Amino acid sequence: MSERIEIIAGDITRQNVDAIVNAANCSLLGGGGVDGAIHRAAGPELLAECRSLNGCETGKAKITRGYRLPAKFVIHTPGPVWHGGSRGEEALLASCYRSCLELASANGCRTIDFPSISTGVYHFPLEKASRIAVGVIAGYLAEHPEIERARMVCFDGRTEEHYKKALAELEVRL
Ligand code: APR
Numbered sequence: 001m002s003e004r005i006e007i008i009a010g011d012i013t014r015q016n017v018d019a020i021v022n023a024a025n026c027s028l029l030g031g032g033g034v035d036g037a038i039h040r041a042a043g044p045e046l047l048a049e050c051r052s053l054n055g056c057e058t059g060k061a062k063i064t065r066g067y068r069l070p071a072k073f074v075i076h077t078p079g080p081v082w083h084g085g086s087r088g089e090e091a092l093l094a095s096c097y098r099s100c101l102e103l104a105s106a107n108g109c110r111t112i113d114f115p116s117i118s119t120g121v122y123h124f125p126l127e128k129a130s131r132i133a134v135g136v137i138a139g140y141l142a143e144h145p146e147i148e149r150a151r152m153v154c155f156d157g158r159t160e161e162h163y164k165k166a167l168a169e170l171e172v173r174l
Contacts, residue, residue, distance in 0.1 A: 079118030
């Protein structure tokens with residue numbers, strides 16, 4: 001099953017897949033980082049649809065169309081801000097990945113690309129985040145053949161290294 005998980009370097013706004021995931025904030029009204037990049041590439045209609053969603057809780061996810069993006073859908077999920085690990089951050093991050101995959105399945109998405117949720121502005125430690133992400137994705141794909149492929153799209157080399165290491169460690173355990 002781990003062959004259905006890929007780690008690539010790239011810009012998630014350019015990926016021609018069924019769904020890309022946006023590391024959003026609870027307002028769903030855009031921001032910096034990957035959120036800003038996705039809104040810029042999708043165009044103003046994305047924000048208009050997001051306004052109708054009335055925000056989203058941390059760890060949950062909501063889906064919109066992709067508009068000018070090559071991706072059909074955008075799945076928005078607010079990741080947890082890292083406060084040292086004592087406020088359930090790890091469980092919330094796991095919930096982000098699971099919520100996005102559940103929405104992808106429910107909307108007939110067979111390919112889904114993720115950014116490294118919470119490891120930018122939200123300061124979630126990359127080593128922990130990559131293990132959580134790969135673990136949740138692998139666990140979900142093992143039970144859900146309808147998801148053909150999930151990719152982590154890494155925006156810099158350090159992120160890519162951590163996700164590749166996390167996937168390699170998982171494959172050893174499988
Ligand atoms: N493609 C893929 N990954 C990207 C892109 C892109 N075009 N742009 C940035 N990234 C990467 C960052 O390098 C980081 O590895 O996305 C990861 C997540 O970083 P952030 O975008 O800062 O997201 P996060 O840490 O979850 O913080 C979310 O930032 O932009 C605001 O509105 C957003 O308030 C929310 C907060």
